[in-house]
Amino acid sequence: MTTEIASLPWLPRPPADFRQRCKELDPRGAASELRRLSSFFLDERHSHLIASALRRVSNSGARLEGLTRVRLAILSNSTTTFAAPAIVAAGLRYGLQIEVVEAEFSQVFQEALYPDSQLYRSKPDMVLLAMDHRGLPISPCPGEKETARQIVTRGLTEIEGLISAIRGNCRATVILQSIPGVVWPTFGNFDSALPGTLNRLISELNILFVERLIPQGILIADIANLAATVGIGEWSDPRSWNLAKIPFATRFLPLYADQVARVIGAAYGKSRKCLVLDLDNTIWGGVVGDDGIDKLVLANGHPTGEAYLEVQRAALALHSRGVVLAVCSKNEESIARAAFREHPEMLLRESHIAAFQANWEDKARNLRTIAERLGLGLEALVLLDDNAAERDLVRHALPEVAVPELPDDPAMFARTLLCAGYFESIAFTEDDRKRNEQYAANALRARLAEDSTDIESYLRSLDMTIEIGSFTQIDRQRIVQLINKTNQFNLTTRRYTEEDVKQLEYDPRVSTFQVRLRDRFGDNGLISVLICRTAGTDWIIDTWLMSCRVLKRRVEHAVLNVVVEEARSRGLKRIVGVYIPTARNGLVKNLFEELRFGLLDRVGLEESWALDVSTFVPFAVPLEVKRQPPPDRAAAL
Amino acid sequence: MNEDIYGKLTEILRDVFDDDSIVATPQLTANDVEAWDSVSNVRVFVAIEVEFGIRFSNAEITQLQNVGELVELIERRRVQ
Numbered sequence: 157m158t159t160e161i162a163s164l165p166w167l168p169r170p171p172a173d174f175r176q177r178c179k180e181l182d183p184r185g186a187a188s189e190l191r192r193l194s195s196f197f198l199d200e201r202h203s204h205l206i207a208s209a210l211r212r213v214s215n216s217g218a219r220l221e222g223l224t225r226v227r228l229a230i231l232s233n234s235t236t237t238f239a240a241p242a243i244v245a246a247g248l249r250y251g252l253q254i255e256v257v258e259a260e261f262s263q264v265f266q267e268a269l270y271p272d273s274q275l276y277r278s279k280p281d282m283v284l285l286a287m288d289h290r291g292l293p294i295s296p297c298p299g300e301k302e303t304a305r306q307i308v309t310r311g312l313t314e315i316e317g318l319i320s321a322i323r324g325n326c327r328a329t330v331i332l333q334s335i336p337g338v339v340w341p342t343f344g345n346f347d348s349a350l351p352g353t354l355n356r357l358i359s360e361l362n363i364l365f366v367e368r369l370i371p372q373g374i375l376i377a378d379i380a381n382l383a384a385t386v387g388i389g390e391w392s393d394p395r396s397w398n399l400a401k402i403p404f405a406t407r408f409l410p411l412y413a414d415q416v417a418r419v420i421g422a423a424y425g426k427s428r429k430c431l432v433l434d435l436d437n438t439i440w441g442g443v444v445g446d447d448g449i450d451k452l453v454l455a456n457g458h459p460t461g462e463a464y465l466e467v468q469r470a471a472l473a474l475h476s477r478g479v480v481l482a483v484c485s486k487n488e489e490s491i492a493r494a495a496f497r498e499h500p501e502m503l504l505r506e507s508h509i510a511a512f513q514a515n516w517e518d519k520a521r522n523l524r525t526i527a528e529r530l531g532l533g534l535e536a537l538v539l540l541d542d543n544a545a546e547r548d549l550v551r552h553a554l555p556e557v558a559v560p561e562l563p564d565d566p567a568m569f570a571r572t573l574l575c576a577g578y579f580e581s582i583a584f585t586e587d588d589r590k591r592n593e594q595y596a597a598n599a600l601r602a603r604l605a606e607d608s609t610d611i612e613s614y615l616r617s618l619d620m621t622i623e624i625g626s627f628t629q630i631d632r633q634r635i636v637q638l639i640n641k642t643n644q645f646n647l648t649t650r651r652y653t654e655e656d657v658k659q660l661e662y663d664p665r666v667s668t669f670q671v672r673l674r675d676r677f678g679d680n681g682l683i684s685v686l687i688c689r690t691a692g693t694d695w696i697i698d699t700w701l702m703s704c705r706v707l708k709r710r711v712e713h714a715v716l717n718v719v720v721e722e723a724r725s726r727g728l729k730r731i732v733g734v735y736i737p738t739a740r741n742g743l744v745k746n747l748f749e750e751l752r753f754g755l756l757d758r759v760g761l762e763e764s765w766a767l768d769v770s771t772f773v774p775f776a777v778p779l780e781v782k783r784q785p786p787p788d789r790a791a792a793l
Numbered sequence: 794m795n796e797d798i799y800g801k802l803t804e805i806l807r808d809v810f811d812d813d814s815i816v817a818t819p820q821l822t823a824n825d826v827e828a829w830d831s832v833s834n835v836r837v838f839v840a841i842e843v844e845f846g847i848r849f850s851n852a853e854i855t856q857l858q859n860v861g862e863l864v865e866l867i868e869r870r871r872v873q
Contacts, residue, residue: 175808200839201808208811237832238839399835399851406839 183218194248233291242413250421336383425641478588625784819861
């Protein structure tokens with residue numbers, strides 16, 4: 157099988173009856189079939205077919221359960237007609253139902269600057285700014301240092317102008333593409349030494365994008381890096397540009413589209429969270445149960461042994477940025493664990509593994525157990541497994557789990573995993589750094605819970621303290637992350653961008669709460685978010701969500717106590733809670749009832765519940781509450 | 794060999810135009826397929842390049858008169 161990145165080698169090849177399956181797509185059950193079809197490698201032909209099928213089903217009014225709708229407007233000075241269906245197809249792979257709105261060709265500035273342009277009329281959720289260097293004012297000025305500096309500044313100003321126009325006219329999140337370098341070495345080797353050459357101008361502009369625009373909440377699709385990864389000589393194709401202003405060689409359309417879809421997916425919390433590792437011939441060479449620990453192929457200086465070390469290094473790198481690791485292997489547990497403890501070259505140790513399932517049960521079942529133990533959904537898991545039969549079995553039994561194809565040569569395992577983009581992120585927060593400690597602590601708590609006879613004394617034994625305060629700028633990224641990826645304990649599943657959250661912080665009719673939890677095993681970080689809107693003497697809970705890591709610890713009771721107290725001090729009479737059911741939030745179906753709210757109204761599936769502030773009796777809670785004072789708005793302004 | 798190319802082209806055209814009735818024959822031209830415009834023409838050639846692992850120049854693409862000539866071009870390119 158091919159390992160060429162352009163063919164997304166981690167995806168299985170599409171079935172021969174792909175067109176037929178798209179054609180016969182039944183609106184009932186369409187969402188899962190679409191996701192299954194999108195899990196294959198889809199070239200331009202397949203992308204077009206599946207995008208048409210999606211449009212047909214969506215026009216028929218069918219609800220696509222589990223897919224998040226995103227309207228994506230593309231602003232570009234090159235042709236995007238061919239990329240559009242590929243982005244739609246790739247979006248399905250990340251649980252997104254993307255509707256692409258293409259701006260008129262080469263009308264970037266008109267579209268961005270006129271408030272009633274097609275762009276803004278379409279009310280996009282996201283705007284992709286896909287600028288080609290050929291449409292930007294960056295003409296080379298070799299050797300003219302000062303002019304070069306001005307050109308780069310002007311290029312940035314132009315992009316910043318576009319972005320501020322977009323932000324002024326709509327609420328969309330902006331994704332900016334970095335600009336690939338070019339094959340244009342007029343001075344040869346001396347090009348990179350000379351200020352003002354085209355490649356120097358482009359790379360300086362890209363650096364400014366990252367330095368200046370990311371802090372402003374712009375997302376970057378790093379197409380420059382993608383082009384460099386596959387080779388700029390391959391990426392750039394004058395034929396495509398000359399023929400139809402297609403900005404790169406058409407065979408990279410699927411790769412490009414997947415890259416864009418990943419960024420959107422990450423912004424909507426679709427990135428996966430846990431890497432599940434098979435053991436034999438995946439993270440070491442050989443079968444530990446048959447060959448013994450001392451015969452495993454895993455060593456520096458050994459050509460195949462280094463390949464497996466590289467897999468472990470990749471897993472560790474993911475671990476240190478907050479991806480949870482688990483083991484799922486057909487093995488005797490004691491022998492498998494012994495390899496982790498005793499093999500001198502092992503980089504992965506038991507302490508890195510949050511859930512360790514080594515037994516003889518089938519993998520699908522073990523993967524379910526892992527998901528349950530970690531409090532994660534199956535769609536958060538990625539299984540790395542060298543065995544094609546096991547991969548196939550898991551894909552059929554648990555289509556939610558991502559299972560990358562792997563080439564025969566273990567030297568390509570690590571790269572294949574990392575290039576597949578399962579763990580795409582748009583930020584790196586303090587909580588990401590600590591996440592693995594938290595999961596490890598969860599496992600300890602689970603053990604303690606087994607020892608405790610009654611739940612109350614168990615909870616008391618945790619020595620929990622929560623800190624509740626308003627949203628702060630420093631926590632904003634984490635708040636946005638929680639808002640966009642919490643699915644289970646989430647009453648309304650309303651998603652807000654960083655820009656939205658910032659506005660909420662300053663809105664006098666809105667009160668925000670963020671909750672941190674500490675216990676004797678460590679700091680759980682920011683785990684719950686609540687947004688209230690004032691309406692007369694009511695406080696309406698616009699958003700209430702909590703991380704699943706801290707379920708069943710009565711945090712929600714403690715939070716409600718604080719919210720009611722705060723409402724009372726502001727002279728409000730009622731708290732109104734809204735429950736909007738989704739495929740994922742059944743967990744909180746009865747929350748308001750449990751919290752002694754009374755049912756107010758039911759419209760369709762949406763329910764509203766009310767709680768009388770004056771008669772509310774605070775819940776007794778097994779934790780300490782520290783209230784941070786609400787911000788002094790007058791002082792803040 | 795030749796039939797094999799026609800078979801693959803038939804599949805490509807059916808995918809691109811989402812139409813199972815299309816059959817690639819030597820006489821077939823873009824005018825015979827209603828949806829065959831300049832945009833879908835690019836898509837046809839993107840698919841052909843991927844399927845056969847070959848590349849055409851823009852001049853070659855614009856000079857073609859019918860599917861028969863296209864098949865000849867593919868054959869020549871594959872031999873090279």
